Amino acid sequence: MTTTTETTDPWSSAAPPEDRSMASDPWGNAPSGQEQASGSSWLTSSAEQAPITNSWTDPFLVEWFDLRSLVNTGVKHLVENFRGFFDIAKQPVDWMLEIFTLALTSVHPFVVIALFALVCWQVSGWRLALGGIVSLVFLGAMSVWDESMITLALVLTSVFFCLLIGIPTGILMSRSEGVARALRPILDAMQTTPAFVYLVPIVMLFGIGRVPGVIVTIIFAMPPLIRLTHLGIKQVPADLIEASRAFGASRRQILYRVQLPLAVPTIMAGVNQTLMLSLSMVVIASMIAVPGLGLMVLRGIGRLDVGLATVGGLGIVILAILLDRMTQSLGRDARERGTRHWYESGPIGWIYRQFKTQSKT
Amino acid sequence: MSTKLEVKNLYKVFGDEPKKAIEMAKQGIDKDQIFAETGMTLGVKDVSLQIHTGEIFVIMGLSGSGKSTLVRLLNRLIEPSAGQVLLDGENIAAMSDEALRQVRLKKISMVFQSFALMPHLSVLENTAFGLELAGVPVSERHEKAMQALQQVGLESHLHAYPDELSGGMQQRVGLARALAIDPEVLLMDEAFSALDPLIRTGMQDELVQLQAKYQRTIVFISHDLDEAMRIGDRIAIMQGGEVVQVGTPDDILHNPANDYVRSFFQGVNVSQVFTAKDICRRKQSTIIRKTLEGGVAAAIAQLQDADRDFGYVVDKEGRFEGVVSLASLWSAEKSGKSLMNACLLDLPIVKADSSLSEIISVIAQAPCAVPVVDDNQKYLGLITRAQLLQALDREEDTTP
Ligand SMILES: Nc1ncnc2c1ncn2[C@@H]1O[C@H](COP(=O)(O)OP(=O)(O)O)[C@@H](O)[C@H]1O
Ligand SMILES: [Mg+2]
Numbered sequence: 131m132t133t134t135t136e137t138t139d140p141w142s143s144a145a146p147p148e149d150r151s152m153a154s155d156p157w158g159n160a161p162s163g164q165e166q167a168s169g170s171s172w173l174t175s176s177a178e179q180a181p182i183t184n185s186w187t188d189p190f191l192v193e194w195f196d197l198r199s200l201v202n203t204g205v206k207h208l209v210e211n212f213r214g215f216f217d218i219a220k221q222p223v224d225w226m227l228e229i230f231t232l233a234l235t236s237v238h239p240f241v242v243i244a245l246f247a248l249v250c251w252q253v254s255g256w257r258l259a260l261g262g263i264v265s266l267v268f269l270g271a272m273s274v275w276d277e278s279m280i281t282l283a284l285v286l287t288s289v290f291f292c293l294l295i296g297i298p299t300g301i302l303m304s305r306s307e308g309v310a311r312a313l314r315p316i317l318d319a320m321q322t323t324p325a326f327v328y329l330v331p332i333v334m335l336f337g338i339g340r341v342p343g344v345i346v347t348i349i350f351a352m353p354p355l356i357r358l359t360h361l362g363i364k365q366v367p368a369d370l371i372e373a374s375r376a377f378g379a380s381r382r383q384i385l386y387r388v389q390l391p392l393a394v395p396t397i398m399a400g401v402n403q404t405l406m407l408s409l410s411m412v413v414i415a416s417m418i419a420v421p422g423l424g425l426m427v428l429r430g431i432g433r434l435d436v437g438l439a440t441v442g443g444l445g446i447v448i449l450a451i452l453l454d455r456m457t458q459s460l461g462r463d464a465r466e467r468g469t470r471h472w473y474e475s476g477p478i479g480w481i482y483r484q485f486k487t488q489s490k491t
Numbered sequence: 492m493s494t495k496l497e498v499k500n501l502y503k504v505f506g507d508e509p510k511k512a513i514e515m516a517k518q519g520i521d522k523d524q525i526f527a528e529t530g531m532t533l534g535v536k537d538v539s540l541q542i543h544t545g546e547i548f549v550i551m552g553l554s555g556s557g558k559s560t561l562v563r564l565l566n567r568l569i570e571p572s573a574g575q576v577l578l579d580g581e582n583i584a585a586m587s588d589e590a591l592r593q594v595r596l597k598k599i600s601m602v603f604q605s606f607a608l609m610p611h612l613s614v615l616e617n618t619a620f621g622l623e624l625a626g627v628p629v630s631e632r633h634e635k636a637m638q639a640l641q642q643v644g645l646e647s648h649l650h651a652y653p654d655e656l657s658g659g660m661q662q663r664v665g666l667a668r669a670l671a672i673d674p675e676v677l678l679m680d681e682a683f684s685a686l687d688p689l690i691r692t693g694m695q696d697e698l699v700q701l702q703a704k705y706q707r708t709i710v711f712i713s714h715d716l717d718e719a720m721r722i723g724d725r726i727a728i729m730q731g732g733e734v735v736q737v738g739t740p741d742d743i744l745h746n747p748a749n750d751y752v753r754s755f756f757q758g759v760n761v762s763q764v765f766t767a768k769d770i771c772r773r774k775q776s777t778i779i780r781k782t783l784e785g786g787v788a789a790a791i792a793q794l795q796d797a798d799r800d801f802g803y804v805v806d807k808e809g810r811f812e813g814v815v816s817l818a819s820l821w822s823a824e825k826s827g828k829s830l831m832n833a834c835l836l837d838l839p840i841v842k843a844d845s846s847l848s849e850i851i852s853v854i855a856q857a858p859c860a861v862p863v864v865d866d867n868q869k870y871l872g873l874i875t876r877a878q879l880l881q882a883l884d885r886e887e888d889t890t891p
Contacts, residue, residue: 376568377672378592392611
């Protein structure tokens with residue numbers, strides 16, 4: 131699907147304000163001409179018959195205040211005046227997405243699979259590595275490799291920004307009760323808002339396409355990471371903090387040497403959650419013209435092509451399981467896996483041992 | 492004896508208006524009433540103490556009497572509401588944050604009831620924690636941590652993690668961590684209370700031995716009379732945030748300041764609770780070192796100077812060797828025999844852990860004061876008949 135142009139909303143260079151039905155149409159160029167002519171598209175339908183008024187028997191027939199046009203003009207104003215800001219906000223996301231996409235789609239699939247297997251082996255063990263190889267080959271065998279890699283790039287980009295913003299925010303919350311109190315209702319709102327509704331403000335401000343799709347994913351997937359970082363730090367036993375203080379630790383030392391290391395498993399659970407939410411949001415975001423596996427599902431449903439939808443859905447599930455396993459094992463303590471340090475296991479451990487035996491002889 | 496740590500009119504109020512609560516306390520309103528009227532808790536009330544260099548100062552009291560609060564005021568883990576804490580004359584209560592940090596890094600360290608070891612660090616790293624915070628380079632801090640671990644006998648568990656150790660071993664690490672910075676003052680908040688009784692007495696003995704070697708100033712919190720008696724040079728008794736009595740264990744046993752203090756010994760069967768170690772006394776004048784130059788002659792001189800009839804011979808490790816009398820020394824000198832040959836035979840020795848009831852007859856029949864030794868034959872002190880009677884006498888005083 132190409133990116134939208136034409137008469138869509140404030141993002142187009144020249145938006146004819148009189149064309150209300152088009153302006154509110156997130157699909158922009160999608161509706162066919164005949165639909166427009168008939169004016170009966172379910173997406174664009176609006177009551178434009180003879181004046182209807184409220185009465186005592188039917189008090190809610192017409193809106194009491196016109197939120198819809200209020201928001202439309204408000205957003206129009208916002209976007210027209212702060213276009214620069216929103217463009218700048220999009221930039222870093224755009225770059226990261228470009229990098230990830232390029233990395234995953236331009237190299238040979240076998241190289242990607244091999245790298246994946248190595249990472250799986252490192253974070254968990256040979257079992258997961260084997261599972262990773264089988265899953266990825268299966269994706270390729272269904273001929274959804276490109277779509278999978280695009281979806282993966284979207285997810286990785288969103289997780290990258292979630293980590294970049296979410297962990298410091300969580301730390302900030304744990305350090306300042308004021309920040310925590312201010313952010314909590316926002317996080318609550320973010321988490322209770324259904325995924326689909328998220329699209330509204332993002333489309334309003336950023337338009338549609340891959341980058342807005344990633345932005346909406348970031349916003350949707352971040353709250354659990356913030357919460358769990360906050361929780362992980364708060365959970366560190368008070369006597370350990372007291373002991374650190376008694377030995378002269380500064381606030382920064384307490385954070386880096388005690389709180390964060392002890393919060394790692396909880397933060398990793400947050401990363402896992404964020405990853406899973408990202409994946410589910412990337413699928414929903416296909417409704418605002420984000421390509422990848424999600425789009426296959428959406429298209430399959432739209433055309434009643436259940437086979438296509440299944441292939442896309444299966445791809446998503448496979449990716450989800452793989453990423454879930456990988457992050458779950460990250461959260462586990464290395465000692466539970468029988469080694470004391472992460473560099474003593476997996477492929478790095480192998481290299482490490484070679485190095486050690488060499489230096490001994 | 493110089494004063495290491497001095498506390499002057501120290502108050503701690505948990506609540507919003509400490510000034511008001513302190514004012515009320517000064518007017519003689521008690522802790523419970525202040526709480527009922529204002530909702531504020533008077534944790535520590537007008538405490539003044541002098542803690543001497545090199546002593547083990549025990550703070551004893553029932554749970555909730557403010558012991559933990561007081562000890563945390565000493566290194567300002569809790570901010571004082573009023574008053575001074577002077578370490579070598581420097582007021583900790585009024586220090587800048589940075590100065591306070593330096594004091595904690597270098598001068599005062601602490602051992603916790605809950606051990607409070609870092610679960611993500613190995614024994615060695617835990618022990619080196621204070622040094623790491625102070626920015627000591629890795630090799631140096633590991634070396635110092637090793638020394639500290641040797642002092643507590645844990646040098647073979649360097650790379651274990653706290654959850655792999657027993658409670659007693661964990662607290663040894665806690666102690667080693669505190670010792671590693673070579674502190675001038677060691678604060679111990681019920682450090683042994685979470686341990687099994689057997690391990691606990693073992694740790695107490697080790698602490699006393701360490702103390703004999705290094706002479707740190709130790710503030711030891713305890714709610715246990717037995718423990719306080721065993722290790723304390725002086726004891727402060729706390730009640731409702733106040734210090735009601737300070738003194739040597741003897742003072743407190745003989746002249747309890749009030750019923751609260753007396754209640755600690757109430758119903759306590761002294762002859763069962765106290766062991767030989769608790770009542771024995773070390774008198775330097777009667778200890779004869781085996782390494783002493785001149786042997787027999789020097790021993791005679793020492794006993795005559797001190798006006799004693801009997802002397803107790805120990806080797807250079809402090810192990811008990813035997814008892815000599817002036818008479819036996821004279822005859823040894825005449826016949827040119829060694830100090831060891833002057834030792835009297837068949838004199839009783841008592842073990843440190845024997846209860847008073849077990850040793851009554853031994854001490855009553857002995858011709859001289861009876862030496863007390865521990866399991867390693869180490870000489871701990873003497874018990875005279877007078878001392879024993881005094882200790883048993885207390886029982887009559889305190890049991891109603
Ligand atoms: N952080 C706190 N906030 C309010 N009250 C406290 C706090 N810490 C201790 N207290 C109160 O101070 C008193 C002394 O407590 P504490 O020093 O812990 O006693 P101890 O160690 O002798 O058992 C108790 O009444 C306790 O409830
Ligand atoms: Mg306490």
